[in-house]
Amino acid sequence: MTGLPLLRNLLLLAAAALPAPARAQLPNVAVERRLAQELSLRVGDTIRLGTAPDSIRLVATVAAVYEPRPDPAEIARVERHLRMHLPDLAALLGAPDRVDRFGVGLVPGTPVDSAVAALERNAFGFRAYSSSAIAAESSETFLVVSRFHRAIAIITIVASAVFLLCIMLLKVEERRMDAAVMRFVGVRRRTIFGALLLEAALVAAVGCVVGTGLALVAGAATNAYYRNFFDTALTFSLVTPGIVLFSVALSLVLGLLAGAAAAWRLVRTRPLVLWGRG
Amino acid sequence: MIPPPLLARDLRKDYRMNGETVHALRGVSLRVDAGDYVAIAGPSGSGKSTLLQLLGGIDTPTAGVVELLGTRLDALSDRELTHLRLTRVGFIFQRFHLLPVLTARENVELPMAEAGVARGERRERAEQLLAYVGLAHRGAHRATQLSGGEMQRVAIARALANRPTVLLADEPTGELDAATGREILELFRRLNDDGTTLIVVTHDDRLAAEAGRAIHMLDGTIRD
Numbered sequence: 467m468t469g470l471p472l473l474r475n476l477l478l479l480a481a482a483a484l485p486a487p488a489r490a491q492l493p494n495v496a497v498e499r500r501l502a503q504e505l506s507l508r509v510g511d512t513i514r515l516g517t518a519p520d521s522i523r524l525v526a527t528v529a530a531v532y533e534p535r536p537d538p539a540e541i542a543r544v545e546r547h548l549r550m551h552l553p554d555l556a557a558l559l560g561a562p563d564r565v566d567r568f569g570v571g572l573v574p575g576t577p578v579d580s581a582v583a584a585l586e587r588n589a590f591g592f593r594a595y596s597s598s599a600i601a602a603e604s605s606e607t608f609l610v611v612s613r614f615h616r617a618i619a620i621i622t623i624v625a626s627a628v629f630l631l632c633i634m635l636l637k638v639e640e641r642r643m644d645a646a647v648m649r650f651v652g653v654r655r656r657t658i659f660g661a662l663l664l665e666a667a668l669v670a671a672v673g674c675v676v677g678t679g680l681a682l683v684a685g686a687a688t689n690a691y692y693r694n695f696f697d698t699a700l701t702f703s704l705v706t707p708g709i710v711l712f713s714v715a716l717s718l719v720l721g722l723l724a725g726a727a728a729a730w731r732l733v734r735t736r737p738l739v740l741w742g743r744g
Numbered sequence: 745m746i747p748p749p750l751l752a753r754d755l756r757k758d759y760r761m762n763g764e765t766v767h768a769l770r771g772v773s774l775r776v777d778a779g780d781y782v783a784i785a786g787p788s789g790s791g792k793s794t795l796l797q798l799l800g801g802i803d804t805p806t807a808g809v810v811e812l813l814g815t816r817l818d819a820l821s822d823r824e825l826t827h828l829r830l831t832r833v834g835f836i837f838q839r840f841h842l843l844p845v846l847t848a849r850e851n852v853e854l855p856m857a858e859a860g861v862a863r864g865e866r867r868e869r870a871e872q873l874l875a876y877v878g879l880a881h882r883g884a885h886r887a888t889q890l891s892g893g894e895m896q897r898v899a900i901a902r903a904l905a906n907r908p909t910v911l912l913a914d915e916p917t918g919e920l921d922a923a924t925g926r927e928i929l930e931l932f933r934r935l936n937d938d939g940t941t942l943i944v945v946t947h948d949d950r951l952a953a954e955a956g957r958a959i960h961m962l963d964g965t966i967r968d
Contacts, residue, residue, distance in 0.1 A: 652830020
């Protein structure tokens with residue numbers, strides 16, 4: 467059997483040096499990096515393994531230290547893993563015919579679905595899953611969280627647009643006298659409207675650039691902090707081109723609407739009222 | 745027969761204020777011929793600014809008629825009135841009211857740009873006008889970088905941009921010191937000598953004396 471089954475609830479109590487001739491015949495294990503760090507293990511060290519404090523009987527050699535694939539589902543767990551060959555695991559457990567789960571690698575090009583179906587038919591007592599099915603199932607929580615984040619982001623952008631509307635209204639209030647003078651000297655409403663709309667578009671565009679920059683910086687800071695905190699290579703904050711495009715488009719549209727609303731309010735007011743004498 | 749640049753007949757203007765009717769103008773008639781320099785003087789509340797607003801098509805009278813070159817202003821739509829103000833009337837305000845984000849030359853160019861004058865032509869005319877008011881060297885400065893007198897000169901150049909039929913000024917020296925105010929009066933004199941029709945609302949006796957014709961208002965009527 468060439469698979470490297472995952473051993474759970476393994477009790478690993480001590481590491482000790484053994485004479486070289488004996489070490490050559492020992493089973494090999496691969497130790498997860500974090501576990502190796504915590505126990506100061508290095509390749510070539512020998513360790514004793516057991517499933518309970520009173521049954522530490524298997525002596526093995528650390529043949530490799532591996533970095534497990536980052537998995538959000540594992541992030542908060544304190545479990546540590548090591549991998550060993552199936553016969554060694556069976557010997558350790560004292561139950562050669564028992565195994566919880568194991569992975570099967572397929573020859574490239576083999577149809578996954580038919581392989582899963584074949585395993586289901588032939589391996590009595592086992593359920594076979596494709597890795598994509600497992601990933602989809604284990605990602606369900608994260609998809610929900612992701613949708614939740616998207617909803618928060620949209621609400622934030624809409625709230626920002628309301629804020630922009632308030633800013634535009636205030637700016638327009640400051641321009642009442644200028645607008646009145648422009649109307650007095652013969653500038654058309656649509657020219658004033660267009661100028662204010664252009665200003666709103668520029669404010670929104672600058673906001674988009676600054677906002678995207680802030681998102682990238684904040685994302686990088688978040689990733690740096692939590693990668694260090696959880697000692698993982700996982701990405702916690704992701705600013706994709708799709709997210710940027712969606713946010714920029716939404717912000718520009720809402721910004722223009724806010725500017726248009728403020729400008730419309732101004733140009734509909736009689737010049738003398740703007741002047742303060744109406 | 746060529747109609748006068750400005751003709752006002754029996755103008756009346758009433759406002760509602762705190763539930764009461766205020767009679768700002770009580771039947772004012774006025775004729776301004778081409779090349780006239782008219783000063784409208786009077787105490788605060790006498791109705792002189794209201795008269796100027798009606799003459800310039802900024803406001804509409806409660807009764808009476810204003811004609812600009814024979815065109816009744818009350819017959820014009822808002823769009824036509826706006827175009828008339830752009831092309832036939834030049835306004836000068838007490839507080840200059842230049843756009844602060846624009847340079848002096850851009851402020852002068854603004855009415856021409858709105859009127860569709862080609863970029864090169866309007867730039868050339870803006871520079872000519874700035875030279876006329878003595879600010880050829882200040883064209884690239886923003887309005888906020890100019891002194892009060894300079895801002896008023898730029899405002900005068902802006903008012904002249906589209907070669908208006910008549911120039912209307914509301915207290916043009918009100919925000920200026922005596923010396924600077926005198927410079928503006930000399931500029932008005934020169935403008936009038938060059939053929940510009942001027943109507944100036946003022947508290948300033950010197951300005952009223954400078955004008956070819958002074959009209960005194962009191963309580964919404966012309967006294968002399």
